[in-house]
Amino acid sequence: MAADRHTYRITGGVPLRGTVEASGAKNAVTKELVATLLTDEPCTLHGVPRILEVDLVLGMLAELGTEVTWLGEHTVRVHTPKVANTSLSSAYSGVNRIPILMMGPLLHRRGETVVPLPGGCTIGKRPIDFHLEGLHQMGADIVDRPGSVKVTATRLTGAHVHLPFPSVGATENLLLAAALAKGTTVISNAAVEPEVVDLVLMLQKMGALITIDTDRTLTISGVEELRGVEHHTVADRIEIASFAAAAVATDGRIEVRGARQDHLITFLNALRHIGGEFTETENGLEFFRGRPLTATDIETGVHPGFMTDWQQPITVLLTQADGTSVVHETIYEDRFGYAEQLSRSMGADIELTTRCLGATACRWHNRDFQHTAKINGPTQLKAADLVIPDLRAGFGYVLAALVADGTSTISGTRYLERGYEEPVAKLAAVGARITTQPA
Template structure:
C-alpha cells in the first residue's frame, strides 16, 4: 500500500542548544549546473543531500555528467562531453533551478532545448527576463508548445538592463556568456548571495567575471575553464528558519556555520521584535535569545537581497502569530499564501487583503495540517514547535526539498519531533 511521510510534533518546548547550518541548496544548484562549462573534473564541497539536488544530478547525468559522493556533502562531478542539449522534460519540470541549464548548455554547446521549469507553485514565477537577456546578448530564442530552443550563432556580446531584479535571470545570462570571445555587460543585476557564490565558483575555474554583488556585472568570455575545488556557502534560509523558530518557542539557540553578513535583514527584524541577537566576532556563528523576552508586533516587507527574504515571509508570519499585537506583512516578490489557511487551523489570526497579511497574535494549538511547498512547510513546523499540544504535518516531501534531516537535527535542541511513515488507503474506482 502507498505511504506518506508525516512529522509529529509535540509543541510548547523552548528550543535550546547549538545547531549546525547545512550548506545552501539555492547556491549549490546553480553551481552544479555551472560544472557543465568545463570538461575537467570538479570537486564541490557543501552540497546538501536533498531531493532537489538528486533531481538536478539526474538531469546532469542525462546531459553527460558523471558524479560520485566522496563525503556527506562533497561530490566529484565530471562532464567530459555533452551528450544531449535537450534533457528530459519530465525531470526539468520537477525543478525550478533546472532552467539555469539553458545558459550553461548555450555556453558549452552553443545550443539548448529546455522545457518549462518546475518547482514550488506558490506564485507566478516568470522567465521572460531570462529570455530577453539572452536575446539582447545575441542568442536566437524560439518557443514551441512551452519548450525553448536557444542557439548561439556567434560569440555572445552586448549589454542588457534587467527590467527587474532576478536571481535566476542574472545567473542564466552570466552562464551563457562565460565561454566565447565576446564581452557582456549586465545591469540592474541581482546582488543575491547565490549569484555571488556562483560567480566565485566560475572565477575559481578561470572565468573572467567582475562586479558580482553589485548592480553591474561584466563577463568577458574565455576559451575554456579548468577543473578545481570549491566550497559552497552556508544556507542563510535554513539559518533564518532556525532563528525564527528559536524566537517563536522563546528559546535560546546558537547557530554555527553561518555568515552573519548574509543574515543582516533577519537579525535586524528579530531585534525589532525584541529578540537578542549576538554575533560571533568572526562572522561564522550567532546566538538567538528570546527567553523571558516580551516580544512585540512589527511590520515586515519581503524584498530582494539584502532585504528581508521572501522565502522567510511565511515563517516570520508563524512567529508573529505568537506575538501580542498586530503585524502587517507585505511581499514585493511573490504572493505566498499557501500556509495561511493551515496556520488558521492552528488558531492563527491572519487576514488577507491583496498582497498584504494582517497578523494578530494569538495562542496556537496543535492540529493536523498540510505543507504545500518548502517554505509553507517550514512555517508549519515553526508554528507547531510553538503551539500547545500535538501537531501532525503532512506532505513532508516538500520540506525534504529544502531541509536535510530536519526532525533528527531539531531533536538535540529539545524539540519533540518524530518522522513517521503513514499508510495511505488505496484509491477506490
C-alpha cells in the same frame, strides 16, 4: 514531485535548546552544479546538502553525461568530459527551474538544447521572459515548443542586458551564458544576493572575469575556456533564519554553526524589533529571546532587503508577538497561501489583503493579489493536521506546530525536504518532540 516518504508528528510547547550545523545553501549549490557544465574538467564541491533538490539536479546532470561521484557525506565530484545529450527528458518538466539555467552551458558545449519549462513551488508565476530575452540579445535563437523551449546558437556574444526586475534566476542564467561568450556582457539591475555572489566566486576560480559594481551592475568579459574547480558553497541563510525564528518563538536558545552575520543583517534587525536577540559564538551565531515579543512591520525585497524566503517563519513568529504586525510581500504575488491553514486550523489571527501596506506601493499594487498580511497576536496556536503547500511554507508549519498546544500531524513533507537537510534529526537535536511515520 515525488510522493511523501513520511509525515511528521510534532508536539509543541517545548523550548528548543542546543546546536545545529548550517547546511550548504540550496539556492547556491544547485546553480553551482550547473556551472560545472561549462568545463570538461572535474569539479569538486564541498558543503553540498543531502536534499531532494540536489538529487534532482545530479540526476539531470547524469542524463546529460556528467559523471557523479560522492567523495564524502557533503562532498561531490562532477565531471562532464563530453555532453552526451543536449536535452532533458520530459520527466523533469515542471519539476523545478534548474533546466533553464542549463541553456547557456549547453549552448557553449553543443550549440543547442531543448529544456523543459520550469516548475517548482506554487508561489507565483515566476515567468522566464527575462531569461529568454537576455539570451536572445546574446545571439540565441529561441523556439517555443509545447512544454519546452529549443535554443540554438553558433556562438553567444556579449550584450548589455538590463533586467526590468533584479531576478536572481535571470542574473544567474546570464552569468552562466556570459562567462564563455565572445566579448563583454553587462547585466544592469542584476541580483546581488549572497548565493549569486557565491556563484560569481566559483566562476572566478574557474577562470571567469567578472566584476560586481555597487549599482547592481555585473560586467563579464568572456574567456575562451574555464577550468575545473574546488569550491565550498556558502551556508544556507534561509535554514539559519528558520532555526533562529524557532529559538525565539519557543523561548529557547539555538546555536547555528556556520551562520554569518553579514548574510543576515536585515533579518537580524527584524528579529531584534520583535524581541529576538543573537550573539556571536566561536563557530557561528546563537539565537534567543531577549525580551517579550512585540509586533513589527516587515516588507520583503531584493537583497539587501528582507528576503522573501524569510517571510514564512517570521510570520509564524509574529503570531506570538503582542500587537498587530504587517508583512508586505513584494517579490511573489501568491506567497501567503499557507496562511489559510494557520488561521482556519490552528487559530492564528491573520488577515490577508490585496492592498500595499508597506512603506511604498509595490509592483502588485492595484492588482488582485493578496500579498499583505496583518497578524494580530499573541495567539495560542492549537495543534492541527496540516498539508504543506510549498517548500518555505513547510518550515512555517513546522514552527507553528512547535509552538502549538497539542500534537500536530504534517504531510506534504516532500516539499520541505527539497530544501532542508535532515530537518527531523536537526529539530530533535535541539529538543523538539518530533517523530515520523510512513506516509
